[in-house]
Amino acid sequence: MAERSADNDLYDNHGELILTGSSNAYVATVARSTGGYHLGLRLCGKANHTNNGASTLNLVTPNSPSGIGAVAIRKAGNAALVGGEIVSGKYYDFLYDATNSVFQLQNPDIGTGAISTALIADDAVTNAKLANMAESTIKGRAAGAGTGDPTDLTATQATAILNAFTDALKGLVPASGGGTTTFLRADATFAAPVSIVTAVAQGAVSAAATLDIALGSADMYEIDLINLLPATDNVNLFARFSQSSSFLSGASDYRWGRHTFDARVTDASDSEIEVTSAVGNVAGEGATLTIRIFKPSTAVFNKVMRWQGVFVSTTPEMINDSGGGQLIANTDAIDGVRFLFSSGDIASGYYAVRSYGFT
Numbered sequence: 001m002a003e004r005s006a007d008n009d010l011y012d013n014h015g016e017l018i019l020t021g022s023s024n025a026y027v028a029t030v031a032r033s034t035g036g037y038h039l040g041l042r043l044c045g046k047a048n049h050t051n052n053g054a055s056t057l058n059l060v061t062p063n064s065p066s067g068i069g070a071v072a073i074r075k076a077g078n079a080a081l082v083g084g085e086i087v088s089g090k091y092y093d094f095l096y097d098a099t100n101s102v103f104q105l106q107n108p109d110i111g112t113g114a115i116s117t118a119l120i121a122d123d124a125v126t127n128a129k130l131a132n133m134a135e136s137t138i139k140g141r142a143a144g145a146g147t148g149d150p151t152d153l154t155a156t157q158a159t160a161i162l163n164a165f166t167d168a169l170k171g172l173v174p175a176s177g178g179g180t181t182t183f184l185r186a187d188a189t190f191a192a193p194v195s196i197v198t199a200v201a202q203g204a205v206s207a208a209a210t211l212d213i214a215l216g217s218a219d220m221y222e223i224d225l226i227n228l229l230p231a232t233d234n235v236n237l238f239a240r241f242s243q244s245s246s247f248l249s250g251a252s253d254y255r256w257g258r259h260t261f262d263a264r265v266t267d268a269s270d271s272e273i274e275v276t277s278a279v280g281n282v283a284g285e286g287a288t289l290t291i292r293i294f295k296p297s298t299a300v301f302n303k304v305m306r307w308q309g310v311f312v313s314t315t316p317e318m319i320n321d322s323g324g325g326q327l328i329a330n331t332d333a334i335d336g337v338r339f340l341f342s343s344g345d346i347a348s349g350y351y352a353v354r355s356y357g358f359t
Contacts, residue, residue, distance in 0.1 A: 017045040024055040025070060026086075028094075033063035037071065041096035043103075052083040057094055057103045072102045085109050164188070200353040207231070208346050211339040212242075217297040218355035222290060225309070225339065225351055229286035230279055232344030234314045237279060237287055238272040241296075241303060241327050242336035248329055258323035273325030275307060275339075280314040281347065287311035289321065296334045303327045303334050 021027040028043050037059070058067040073081055078100055085108035086092060093106035133139070137152035143160045145151070153161075163171030165188050174188060182190040200221070205211050205228075215221055228237070240247045240254075248254075249271045256273040257266040267274065276287050289309025296303060306324035313319055327334065340346070 017043065019045045019048050019057075021058070022049060024051045024053055024081075026055060026057045026073070027060060027067065028057060029060040031062070033061045034059070034068075036064075036068055037096050037098070037101075039096065039098035043094040044091060045094070046091050047086045047088050050084065050088045051081055051086045054080045054082070055086065071096075073105050074100070074102045075105050075108045078102070078104075081105070081108070194357070196357055198355045198357070200355050202350075202352040204348070204350050205346050206348050209340065211346060211349075211351060212247075212336055213338075213351070213353055214336050215293065215296040215334060216355065219295055219358040220356040221293045221296065222354045222356065223293070223337070223351065224353075225287060225289050225291070226349060227286045227288055228279075228339070228349035228351075229283075229347045230281045230341045230344055231347040232341065233281040234278050235281075235344060236277045236342040237275040237311075238340050238342060239275055239291075239305065239325065240272050240338045240340075241334040242338065243330075243332055243334055245335060247336070247338050248327065250329060253327060253329040254325055255328055256323060256325035258321060261320050269328075273305065275323070275325075276309075276311045276319075276321050278313045279311050279341070280316050282316065285312035285314075285316055286349065287321075291337075293334075293337060299331055299333050302331050305337070 017028060017030065019026045019028055026045075026047070028045050030043075034041075043057075043059070055073045056070040057073050058070040060067045073086075073094065074097070075081060075085060078097075085105060087109050090109070092108075094103040095106055096102075097104045133152045137154060138158045139150045140153045140158060140161065141148065141150060142153060142157045159172055163169050165171040165173050167187050173184060174190070176182060176184070176190045181192050183193055185191055198218070201213065211225075211228075213221075213223060230237075240249055242248065251271050252269040254270050254273050255266075255268045256270065257264070258274060258276075265274070265277070275289065275291075279285065279287050287309065288311070289307050291305055291307040293303070293305045295301075304324060304326045306322075308322045310318055310320055
């Protein structure tokens with residue numbers, strides 16, 4: 001053991017100092033007298049027990065057999081011990097601090113309590129040193145919990161502190177409300193999409209005198225006639241509109257005009273709209289066209305249909321056909337369109353109807 005002062009050294013028996021005492025009150029007994037605690041006084045001793053809180057050290061000398069007096073043991077930053085800084089069986093250096101009248105422990109163990117953050121190197125604490133976390137949790141601080149220690153947040157607590165998605169912010173998507181018909185919009189609301197195109201009807205036609213298609217209040221109807229084959233050879237395909245479910249066929253109810261690859265045909269006053277002419281009825285002939293009808297439910301203007309397509313004539317010859325027709329009898333709303341051949345039935349074919357809503 002060595003106790004060193006400014007003018008003398010004190011030794012115990014055989015050069016080894018074993019601290020005594022209990023319950024965090026340590027005692028160091030040396031064989032030489034000293035004039036008391038003073039700046040620079042240093043002791044080195046072996047601990048006889050482990051501290052579990054704030055601790056003191058009392059120096060016993062021949063001229064102070066009851067001890068000079070217990071003084072507090074402190075660590076870096078003049079912080080009180082909290083437990084575990086002094087471990088039984090290990091050697092420790094104590095340096096007297098005359099300014100604060102305490103012994104400064106020069107080589108403390110880390111202990112069980114808090115240590116000065118200044119003693120922890122930057123980036124030294126790894127994830128492995130942190131407390132274990134429950135699965136599916138995140139380190140943070142719950143909304144409304146105030147300032148305090150980090151906690152392990154549940155998914156619900158974590159989402160509560162994140163930004164909500166808006167037209168200006170990235171963030172959490174709002175609850176959809178369920179179902180399969182609504183979609184997230186740019187304004188962060190769920191709504192059903194504005195339907196521009198809607199399938200109305202489709203099917204096959206066979207051995208029918210006419211093909212009648214109902215019209216509603218959509219802005220436009222698009223009708224595909226696919227491989228419409230007449231039962232009679234060399235016939236024309238006609239169209240008529242209905243009002244109040246009654247198809248108009250007056251001698252001057254319609255006017256129309258058609259273009260084929262080498263001819264232009266028109267009629268300013270007719271009982272129907274002529275869509276094609278001279279359609280053949282042999283397999284592989286027939287007519288395939290797409291027809292558009294605009295705003296049938298309005299009563300503001302004369303109703304119009306236009307078409308583009310092909311038909312195979314009796315030659316047989318593939319003929320491009322395009323044109324338009326108009327109801328000139330009145331401007332009233334129409335509620336249907338009928339397709340028929342100039343003679344005989346529709347032997348076979350297919351149709352598909354779509355409605356469009358303009359936005």
